[in-house]
Amino acid sequence: MTRKTTKMNNTWKRIGVMALSLTLAWSIGPMHTLPHAGAASSACGKGDHGLASELNKGSGVEGRKLQFTDIDFLSQTTGRAAGKGFLIGTSNAGCTWQSIYTGQWQFEQLSFPNNVTGYALAGVKGSSKTYLIQTDDGGSHWKRLDTPGVPTFKYIDFSDTNNGYGYTYNGAYRTTNGGMTWTQLHTPANTRAAAFVTAKLGYAVVVVPEVGYKLEKTLDEGKTWTTVLRVKSDTWNGADLYAHGQQVWAVLYGDAGMSQQSYSLYASGDQGKRWRQVFAQSTAGAGPAPGATMDGKGTGPANPGGHPGNMALIGNQTAYLSAGSPAADQIGIGRSYDAGSTWNNIVVKAEGYSSRISFPAGKTGWLVVTSDNAPAVYETTDGGTTWSPKISF
Structure with missing residues (x-):
């Protein structure tokens, strides 16, 4: 899964932070600059900014405890946080926040290439299905984009309003017209995660039954693939893959049990030519992590948390x-x-x-x-x- 890390393009860099703030205020309405009545704790960067009661009135939030699911920032001051049935935003580094959207969409993941046009994966109450949706007004209104013949995306990544990638459980797709149509990219058999840095350069995590995982690389849009890393594992429960510039990172999952998850983190800083195991988390409840040594320990330091x-x-x-x-x-x-x-x-x-x-x-x-x-x-x-x-x- 390709993860954009700096979404502020050259145009935004020239315009500057002030233009970003003005655009957000224009596209989603005036910011809350004063605490709401009875919300004395809503000082700059404190409390709920008077939004809890406002969001709870939304049709997609009623009867549900407010809970965040994703966050997406365009700059150091301007961004959005999403949840089940709501979307909020700030243009002053979190000093004040405002409601952008409440409604049926239960947001799972955001991808805003600019401050006006955005994409999201979201579900609706009472259904397990995830939809691709799009906004042209900063997030106040959303429309569903039909993707006939395309499996449900588990992650999306848009570099601009037209070009983006969608990743399913075992494949990758590309759009050049803002998600209206998608082209499947060829990935190896038994792919469990993929990430494309450019149209030609991509990576895939492949499961090899009874062996473990392979990391593969393509330089020709997926026409041919070359193995760049092999990881032994008795179990293979999926993977997450991240790539940007020269970096490639793979999260490889082992078993899960007793609220524990075994997983390993591998990294390359030269487009997959050389790899290192950053750490391996093996647990009593989940068993050994992929690539762990015989005593269940990895070569790196402890992990940051039990579940990535x-x-x-x-x-x-x-x-x-x-x-x-x-x-x-x-x-x-x-x-x-x-x-x-x-x-x-x-x-x-x-x-x-x-x-x-x-x-x-x-x-x-x-x-x-x-x-x-x-x-x-x-x-x-x-x-x-x-x-x-x-x-x-």
Whole structure:
């Protein structure tokens, strides 16, 4: 799965942060600049900004506890956080937030190539199906994009309003007309994750029964594939794949059990020519991680959390991984500034069992925490060492 890490294109860079803020305010309405009545705690970056009662009136949120599911920032000041039946936004680095959307769509993943046009994967109440939806007004209104003959996407990634990739459980698709039509890209048999950096350059994680996993690479739009890494594993329960520039990262899953998940993280900083195992998480309840040594331990440091969230890749060296631990009700972040040669884990002082991140810059990032008690959005400006709450329900 290709993860965009810096979505502010050259046009936005020239226009600057002020234009981004003005565009957001224009596209989703005036920002809340004063606390609502009875919401004295809604100071800059504090509390729920008076939004909890407003969002709970939405048709897609009624009778449901507010819960965040994804976050997507275009710049260090402008972004959106999504949940089941709602979407909120900020244009001043989380000082104030406003409701953008409430309704039927239960958001799962966001992909905004600019501040007006966006795409999302979302479901509806009472159904397990996921749909591809699109907005042309910053997220206030959404329309469904039909994808006949295409399996359900598990991840989407749009680089601009027309060009994007959609990844299914075992395949990859590309669109050049804003999701109206999709072309299937050839991937190897038994593919469990894919990521394309360009139309020609792509990677795939392949399951080899009774052996383990293979990482494969293509330089010709999937016409031919070359094996660049082999990982032994007694179990193969899927994978996540991330690629950006020179970086390629693979999360390989082993078994799950007793609220535990075994998984390994592999990284390459030279387009898959050389690889290193960053860490392997083997547990008593889930068993050995893919590629773990005989004693169940990996070659790297401990993991950031029991269950991976998503990764953010910046440039050719910097990478972040979000994670959560349902058993410990604790969130963690892992990071590397050298394409996985060294790895550092950080415990986030926040209750929660899962998380997702968005990093618009090398050390400025955003985190949404899924929690039974305190779902919240956090910001870091020092590469994840410290996190500040910006809105909580």
